[in-house]
Amino acid sequence: MIVGNDPILLTPGPLTTSSATRQAMLRDWGSWDAAFNRMTQTVCTDLLDVVHGGADYVCVPLQGSGTFSVEAAIGTLVPREGCVLVPNNGAYCARIVRILQRLRIAYVELALREDEPVTAAAIEDAFMRDPRITHVAQVHLETSAGLLNPLDEIAAVCLRHDKRLIVDAMSSFGALPIDLRLGGIDALISASGKCLEGVPGMGFVIVRRDLLASCEGRSPSLAMDLYDQYAYMQKSTQWRFTPPTHVVAALRVALDQFIAEGGQPARGARYVKNCHTLVSAMKALGFETFLRAEVQAPVIVTFHAPRDPMWRFGDFYAAVREAGFVLYPGKLTVVETFRVGCIGAVDSHEMFDAVAAIGRVLVEMGVKV
Ligand SMILES: *Cc1c(COP(=O)(O)O)cnc(C)c1O
Numbered sequence: 001m002i003v004g005n006d007p008i009l010l011t012p013g014p015l016t017t018s019s020a021t022r023q024a025m026l027r028d029w030g031s032w033d034a035a036f037n038r039m040t041q042t043v044c045t046d047l048l049d050v051v052h053g054g055a056d057y058v059c060v061p062l063q064g065s066g067t068f069s070v071e072a073a074i075g076t077l078v079p080r081e082g083c084v085l086v087p088n089n090g091a092y093c094a095r096i097v098r099i100l101q102r103l104r105i106a107y108v109e110l111a112l113r114e115d116e117p118v119t120a121a122a123i124e125d126a127f128m129r130d131p132r133i134t135h136v137a138q139v140h141l142e143t144s145a146g147l148l149n150p151l152d153e154i155a156a157v158c159l160r161h162d163k164r165l166i167v168d169a170m171s172s173f174g175a176l177p178i179d180l181r182l183g184g185i186d187a188l189i190s191a192s193g194k195c196l197e198g199v200p201g202m203g204f205v206i207v208r209r210d211l212l213a214s215c216e217g218r219s220p221s222l223a224m225d226l227y228d229q230y231a232y233m234q235k236s237t238q239w240r241f242t243p244p245t246h247v248v249a250a251l252r253v254a255l256d257q258f259i260a261e262g263g264q265p266a267r268g269a270r271y272v273k274n275c276h277t278l279v280s281a282m283k284a285l286g287f288e289t290f291l292r293a294e295v296q297a298p299v300i301v302t303f304h305a306p307r308d309p310m311w312r313f314g315d316f317y318a319a320v321r322e323a324g325f326v327l328y329p330g331k332l333t334v335v336e337t338f339r340v341g342c343i344g345a346v347d348s349h350e351m352f353d354a355v356a357a358i359g360r361v362l363v364e365m366g367v368k369v
Contacts, residue, residue, distance in 0.1 A: 007321060008350050011328045012143050012171055012300045013194040015344030021198060024253035025246040036245060037237040039252050046255045050264060051178045051188060053206055060230045061204045063244050066170045066191035069203025071099045072224035073166055073187050074137065076215050078105055083132040085110060087118035090144035091331050092168060096137045103220065108133055114145050114332050117295050120153040127161050135164040141172040141297045144331040145290055148297040155184030170194055171299050174258060175268050175343065186211055192247055195267065195343050198254040201247030271298040274342035274351045281355035286369030290337050299343050305336040306369045313338060316361060323357035
């Protein structure tokens with residue numbers, strides 16, 4: 001799918017974008033430009049459609065990387081006297097804990113291993129043990145290992161116990177099915193530069209309309225107040241503060257391609273194929289995945305580093321980069337690993353070529369797997 005000599009990013013954002021998406025950034029827009037503001041509107045409408053948001057939800061875009069939107073959602077939607085349950089199986093869950101600490105919001109951590117999805121039963125237990133809990137902050141796809149958490153079951157248990165559910169769907173949105181019509185999800189966060197295959201620079205929060213309407217004046221942050229961001233955009237059609245114009249334009253074109261490809265089912269199917277190609281070719285080289293296949297999401301795969309004394313991740317990374325592929329270091333606390341993404345404007349040909357390059361580099365390094 002790729003033309004040109006740029007390296008292929010097999011990383012979970014920034015990632016490899018199509019040339020049409022990059023070309024969308026070759027002109028400038030003013031923030032008062034009606035065409036630009038209409039473009040923002042259509043982007044928000046299409047983002048809502050991806051998860052069947054309907055009239056009960058609104059999409060609030062926000063400048064910055066994905067974390068800005070996570071912090072904005074928590075700061076705007078959780079009352080100061082709330083208490084948030086955080087099932088923790090990786091670095092992005094731990095980041096949510098740090099956000100809660102900074103915001104001085106009470107939380108309960110449900111500690112899990114990095115290869116262990118949370119279960120609805122464990123969440124229900126936590127509700128029983130600690131009646132203070134008002135909210136759950138759930139990472140759908142823990143990108144640090146590539147682990148999938150069972151969102152539908154989590155949403156169902158939150159609905160049953162009347163707890164508000166805020167979902168970090170950063171690396172699953174667009175790739176995995178999420179259906180807001182099933183109920184239980186109050187807010188869902190993602191960003192431009194992950195499975196939608198846009199460029200990084202804006203996040204968005206899809207939130208229940210009536211919930212957002214009740215949050216005026218709550219955010220301790222001016223710039224990250226989602227209520228104000230939405231209210232201003234409704235009133236003026238413009239972004240509050242300078243918009244990431246080129247990022248929005250690239251996301252518009254990326255969404256056009258997403259829709260033309262066949263939406264989430266087709267995008268997800270391409271990533272599944274990428275993931276299978278990657279994993280089977282890496283296994284043929286002798287590598288093992290960190291996760292069991294049942295809990296592996298088709299977005300990023302963590303591999304155990306070879307135990308050979310000649311192994312140096314830094315040298316390996318540089319040589320594979322020289323061959324045209326950018327990999328990702330591991331992000332796990334327990335074992336030495338590295339990661340390979342299967343998302344972006346790539347298909348199984350790139351995955352296959354990447355593994356071929358990895359095989360050649362191992363031979364050059366004298367590393368046995
Ligand atoms: C990418 C990602 C984020 C946001 O990280 P940024 O560095 O702010 O882009 C948050 N949560 C998950 C699960 C992610 O994959």
